[in-house]
Amino acid sequence: MMYKGKVGMWSWIFHRASGVGILLFLFIHIVDTAFILLGPNAYNDMISLYKQPFFRPMEVGLLAAILYHSLNGIRISVLDFWPSLMKFQAQLFYGVMILFSILLIPATYLMVKPLF
DSSP, X not given: OOOOOOHHHHHHHXXXXXXXXXXXXXXXXXXXXXXXXXXXXXXXXXXXXGGSGGGHHHHHHHHHHHHHHHHHXXXXXXXXXXXXXXXXXHHHHHHHHHXXXXXXXXXXXXXXXXXX
């Protein structure tokens, strides 16, 4: 017997991947904030790196990870509190993906617009 990955599997994979991405960001954030211990100049030099254009796609990726993880977390909570909705879990996932796209596309445009 083999599991044929469907919506539930993809939801789980995306949720875990976005969680790991957010955790990686938090680790980097703690490290760059710790540069304040080396003095204001070291901290300012570190923070100035984030103003480089190649960091903008990473910021969009961070936004995507946070947005998906939070929306899918709400979906999971709804399914936990109302188990009778489990038969609609695929539709709820598609709803999460539609809402995710509706929110991410304009935000990406606004974040990337200064680069052009």
